[in-house]
Amino acid sequence: MTIGQRFAETASQTAAPDLSILLVSHGHGDFVRDCLASLDAAALHGLRHEVIVLDNLHEPDFATRIGGLHPGLILLHNTQPMGFGANMNKCAEIATGRVLLILNPDTAYHAGDLAQALRLLEDDPACGIVAARLVNEDGSDQRNFRHFPTAAITALRGFGVQDWARQPGFYRRYMMEDRPLDGPTEVDWVYGSFMLIRRSTFAALGGFDPGYFMYYEDVDLCLRLRRAGLKIVVDPQLQFLHHHQRSSAQRGETRLRAHHLRSFRRYLWRSHACLFPPATSDRPDPVPQPLRGALPFLLAAAQLGAVWLAGGLAAALAPAGTGSFHAFGLGLLLVLAQYTLAEYAPTRLGDTPRRVIGVLEGLVLASLPWILLRLIPGGAPPSFLALAGFLALAALLAAGVTYGVTLAIPATGLRMAVVTDGRAGGLAQGLGRPVPVAMTVIESQDIAAGTGAVAQAIAAALRAGRIDAVLLVLPEARDERALRLVRALSMFDLPIWHLRREPGQPPDRPILLRGPLRSRTREGLKRGLDLLLGLSALAVLAVPMLIVAALIKLEDGGPVFFAQPRDGRNQQPFAMLKFRTMKARDTDRRGDLLTLRNDARITRIGAFLRKTSIDELPQLFNVVAGHMSIVGPRPLPLHFHFHEVLFEAVVPDWHHRHRVKPGITGLSQLRGLRGTPETAEGAIRMMTDRGLYDNLYIDNWTIWLDLRIIVMTLLSGAFMAGAY
Numbered sequence: 001m002t003i004g005q006r007f008a009e010t011a012s013q014t015a016a017p018d019l020s021i022l023l024v025s026h027g028h029g030d031f032v033r034d035c036l037a038s039l040d041a042a043a044l045h046g047l048r049h050e051v052i053v054l055d056n057l058h059e060p061d062f063a064t065r066i067g068g069l070h071p072g073l074i075l076l077h078n079t080q081p082m083g084f085g086a087n088m089n090k091c092a093e094i095a096t097g098r099v100l101l102i103l104n105p106d107t108a109y110h111a112g113d114l115a116q117a118l119r120l121l122e123d124d125p126a127c128g129i130v131a132a133r134l135v136n137e138d139g140s141d142q143r144n145f146r147h148f149p150t151a152a153i154t155a156l157r158g159f160g161v162q163d164w165a166r167q168p169g170f171y172r173r174y175m176m177e178d179r180p181l182d183g184p185t186e187v188d189w190v191y192g193s194f195m196l197i198r199r200s201t202f203a204a205l206g207g208f209d210p211g212y213f214m215y216y217e218d219v220d221l222c223l224r225l226r227r228a229g230l231k232i233v234v235d236p237q238l239q240f241l242h243h244h245q246r247s248s249a250q251r252g253e254t255r256l257r258a259h260h261l262r263s264f265r266r267y268l269w270r271s272h273a274c275l276f277p278p279a280t281s282d283r284p285d286p287v288p289q290p291l292r293g294a295l296p297f298l299l300a301a302a303q304l305g306a307v308w309l310a311g312g313l314a315a316a317l318a319p320a321g322t323g324s325f326h327a328f329g330l331g332l333l334l335v336l337a338q339y340t341l342a343e344y345a346p347t348r349l350g351d352t353p354r355r356v357i358g359v360l361e362g363l364v365l366a367s368l369p370w371i372l373l374r375l376i377p378g379g380a381p382p383s384f385l386a387l388a389g390f391l392a393l394a395a396l397l398a399a400g401v402t403y404g405v406t407l408a409i410p411a412t413g414l415r416m417a418v419v420t421d422g423r424a425g426g427l428a429q430g431l432g433r434p435v436p437v438a439m440t441v442i443e444s445q446d447i448a449a450g451t452g453a454v455a456q457a458i459a460a461a462l463r464a465g466r467i468d469a470v471l472l473v474l475p476e477a478r479d480e481r482a483l484r485l486v487r488a489l490s491m492f493d494l495p496i497w498h499l500r501r502e503p504g505q506p507p508d509r510p511i512l513l514r515g516p517l518r519s520r521t522r523e524g525l526k527r528g529l530d531l532l533l534g535l536s537a538l539a540v541l542a543v544p545m546l547i548v549a550a551l552i553k554l555e556d557g558g559p560v561f562f563a564q565p566r567d568g569r570n571q572q573p574f575a576m577l578k579f580r581t582m583k584a585r586d587t588d589r590r591g592d593l594l595t596l597r598n599d600a601r602i603t604r605i606g607a608f609l610r611k612t613s614i615d616e617l618p619q620l621f622n623v624v625a626g627h628m629s630i631v632g633p634r635p636l637p638l639h640f641h642f643h644e645v646l647f648e649a650v651v652p653d654w655h656h657r658h659r660v661k662p663g664i665t666g667l668s669q670l671r672g673l674r675g676t677p678e679t680a681e682g683a684i685r686m687m688t689d690r691g692l693y694d695n696l697y698i699d700n701w702t703i704w705l706d707l708r709i710i711v712m713t714l715l716s717g718a719f720m721a722g723a724y
Contacts, residue, residue, distance in 0.1 A: 018118065019049040020097030020199070023105050024087040026056045029065030031105035031243070036067065038108035038241075046115050050074065052091045056081050084192070085208025085217035092202055098122070100202055104193040104242070110135060112238035120184060120235055121196050128230030129197050129222065131190035132238040133181060142242055144194070145187035145234050147174045148223060148277040154264055181236040188280075190232055192218030193242050201230070209266075214256075216263040223271060226280040229418065229441035272352070274408040281441045284466075285346075286410055296344035299405050300335045303359060306397035307331035314390035326374065330394065333366035334359070340531065341365075341524035352406045359402045363395055415466060417443035417458045419485065420473040442467050447474070447481050455488035462492055463571050469495040471510070486513055491655040492570045493517045517659060517698070525703050526629065533630050533710070534623040545617055548579055551605050558584030561618055566635035569661045574627040576635055577618035581606025619664050631706040632663025633694035634674075642683040651687050657694040660701075665713045667697040 021039070025032050032053060054076040055062045062077075063069050076090065092100055099118055112132070121130040134144040153174050161171055172178070179185060195218070205224050208217045222232055271278040276286045285292060311327020338344060343358040371387070418441050443461045445454045461467045470489065472482050486496055499510045518526070538545075549560040562580040565573050582601040602610065609615040622628040628635065640647050648654040668674070673690045697705070 017048040017050045017097040019044075019047050019099050019101055019114075020092075020095035021049060021051045021101045021103055022054075022088055022091040022095065023051070023103050024054045024056055024084060024091070025062070025066075025105050026081070026084075027059070028105040029055075029059060029062050032066045035103065035105050035108055038110075040109070043109040043114055045113075047118065048097075050095070050097060052076065052095060054078065054087050054091055056087055083210060083213035083217070085212050085221075086210035089207040089210065092199065092207055095199060098199060100195075100197050100199050102192060102195040102197065106243040107134070107193055108241045108243075110239040110241045112235075114238060117196060117235045117238045120233065121198065126229070126231055127233055128201055128225040128228070129190065129195050129232045130184075131187075131196070131232070131234045132194045132240045133234060133236045134191065134193060134242040135239055137241060137243065141181070143175065143177075144191040144242070145176060145179075145185075145189065145232075147176060147188045148271070148273060148280075149174070149219065149267075150277055151268060151274045181234065183236070185234045185236065186231050187234055188226065188232065188277075189219050189222035190234060191242075192221075194240055201225070204228075209270075211266055212263045214259040214263065216267040220267060220270065223278055223280070226282075227441065229281040229444050269352075269407075272407060272410045276410050279410050284415060284442055292346055295349055295405075295409060296346070299344060299349065299402065300338065302401040302405050303338065303398050304328070304331035304335055306401045307334055307394045310390060310394035310397050314386065314393055317389070326370075327390070327394070329373075330366060330370045333370050334362050334398065336528075336531070337362035337365040337524075340528040341520060342527070349406055349409045352403060355402050355406045356399050359398050360395055363391070363398060367391060415442045415468045417441075417445065417461055417467045417470045418473060419445045419447050419454055419458075419470065421447050421475065421481075447485070451481055451484045451488060455485060458489060459492070459571070462494060463573070465572055469497065472496065472498045472513070474498070475500065482513075490514075491653070491658065493659040494570070518701070522703075526701075526706065527626075529703065529706060530623050530629050534620050538620050538624070541617060541620075548605075548609065548614060548617075552580055552603075555603055555605050556584060565638055566662065567638060567658055568627055568635065569658065571655065571658045573638065574622070576628070577621055579606075579609055579615040579618060581610050581615050616664060623664065627661070629661045629663045631666055631697075631709050632661050633657040633666055633690075633697070634668060635662035640687075642680055645680065645684075647684070647687045650684055651691050653695060654687075654691055657691055657698070660698050665709060667693045667709060670709060670712055670716065 023032055023035065036051065050072060052074045053066065056078050058077045058079060059065070063075060066075075069075060074094065076094075078087070082090070088102055099121060117130050117132065121127050131144065134142040136142055153171065156168070156171055161167055176187065179187070205221065205228070207221075209220050212220060226232065268274065277283070279285055287295070308324055308328050308331050311324040311330075314327070315324065338359065341358060341362060343355060343362065349355070374387075443458065443466065445457055447454055458467070458470060472479075472485070474482055482498060489496065493516060494514075495516055496513045497510045498513050516523075552558070552560050559580055562578045562582075563575040564578070566576040568574045581603060583603055606615070619628055623630060636647075668690045671689070671693055673686055673693065697709075
């Protein structure tokens with residue numbers, strides 16, 4: 001059967017094709033002809049298919065070169081040449097097959113069952129791309145798959161590492177030389193020379209990034225797909241010949257290198273794969289944890305050094321201006337402002353554009369108190385021009401070092417839990433704004449499992465600190481299941497997005513159903529107040545706290561501090577510190593036992609500490625560490641109960657009080673709601689009132705409310721009422 005007869009037979013079938021074969025020719029008409037000729041009945045057995053060929057150079061004799069026009073072949077021409085990715089997107093827009101076969105013209109079918117590879121893709125919802133095994137003309141394996149490249153790997157390849165007699169171990173691991181192909185094999189990325197991908201998946205990803213003219217567009221597509229929680233598989237039973245050296249030889253070497261360099265720069269900007277591979281759903285943070293923990297200090301030190309250097313340069317240019325000493329003070333204020341704005345959060349460090357903007361915001365905040373201190377009488381203030389020049393230089397250097405440091409850090413981005421109905425798909429990439437571009441799907445749930453089960457799975461991931469937001473991918477704009485899920489998750493401070501997408505169709509614009517309780521600025525303001533008051537209180541109370549520690553030690557020789565697990569923000573557990581007030585052998589480590597009046601477990605010094613609430617002072621360390629706030633709902637023991645009756649089971653919206661960090665004092669304390677009554681009715685009534693006032697505080701929070709509560713707590717002694 002000729003090529004034309006096969007395509008005519010396909011065109012006569014009324015059902016939608018199983019497969020759309022996409023080829024782009026950049027002066028490769030002869031290769032296209034040979035490729036199509038290889039797709040004989042054995043290769044396409046049992047598959048309804050269509051072929052879409054795009055002539056990128058609009059050659060006048062192109063149709064003749066590829067073997068003529070046929071009913072089953074769609075031929076497109078470009079008036080202006082475009083890149084490989086843009087051309088493939090153009091072909092995919094008119095494709096009607098369930099699955100797209102992205103194919104290079106310099107390939108040819110060699111062996112295996114294409115229909116089997118198609119089933120491998122469609123039978124596994126978690127599979128995003130299936131690739132054939134590419135081989136050379138002599139039958140040797142091309143290893144058309146890799147781990148994601150880094151700048152270090154690319155630099156080594158530039159030095160010809162593939163020709164070295166002894167290659168570094170990390171390079172061999174990148175090449176996956178030890179990965180056997182004895183069956184379907186999961187890999188990081190595959191060549192764009194052969195890709196089987198669902199048309200709906202390709203649309204959800206937004207197709208290839210047209211910003212790549214040539215090279216790395218396949219790496220970028222695979223990275224976005226892997227971050228969306230899907231896997232990439234090589235099916236070794238299906239083999240295609242790939243003559244990539246022959247087709248590349250037709251292009252100028254200088255142009256190829258220029259395209260390669262530009263594409264690599266774009267990939268590096270988007271992936272942050274300088275020293276480490278980029279983050280994916282199965283490897284959300286490729287940076288070793290000790291190093292990730294040290295990165296905030298590295299960034300802070302770099303920013304501080306940049307401002308200090310700006311001071312030295314400004315002093316050299318304008319001796320009457322600002323010197324290194326004052327610049328160091330501004331640098332410290334900048335680091336403090338960055339910390340309060342959560343700019344050093346691990347999941348944010350690799351987001352270069354936002355961190356550059358963040359350091360400029362922090363410099364503005366830090367400059368205000370710094371300028372006020374400089375204007376205090378007692379010294380010669382710098383001239384306006386000298387001051388403006390120094391601040392501009394500080395902004396330039398601080399932004400520069402922030403750009404450099406964060407570019408070298410892989411970004412985990414927004415860690416998402418995706419909920420789908422099983423047929424709309426759970427892809428979180430290519431959705432456009434306002435959903436952040438940098439995101440990684442950590443948790444995938446099918447809402448068919450039930451709202452309760454899905455909510456429990458998301459809650460468990462949130463308590464473990466694994467996710468930052470939820471994306472609902474559902475076909476209906478007002479899905480009752482989505483509303484029930486939002487209600488079930490209302491006990492958490494968790495942004496929830498909704499995306500309406502019909503199967504096989506491009507996604508709609510995502511809608512933010514529920515945003516965070518507080519903006520970044522308001523959250524930073526509260527954190528700044530906590531740090532200011534917490535550090536100041538520790539400085540003032542250091543000597544009294546040492547005396548208390550000595551008295552506790554002298555009474556029975558036991559430990560000074562007592563740590564008990566409590567629920568923090570979003571029910572994430574932490575160890576709350578107190579001065580030990582009970583005998584060492586009787587301490588309630590889990591918080592299961594209620595403290596009674598005249599409790600025999602309490603020591604003599606402990607009774608005084610509990611009455612005066614001095615035992616709560618070590619919680620200032622929790623405040624500085626970020627587990628608690630000065631003002632907030634009081635942290636209660638896990639599964640707090642009264643004679644085996646859980647308050648969370650009888651008090652409405654009990655867990656809603658965990659939407660914010662717990663506090664040392666709060667609105668409930670001002671209302672005298674402290675301790676536990678001795679009757680069940682009184683206990684439930686008090687805890688109901690506690691939950692009411694805690695949620696009232698959360699829903700109406702302002703920084704002025706915090707200041708009022710702090711002042712009223714100190715003046716009224718409310719924190720000491722009812723303690724025993």
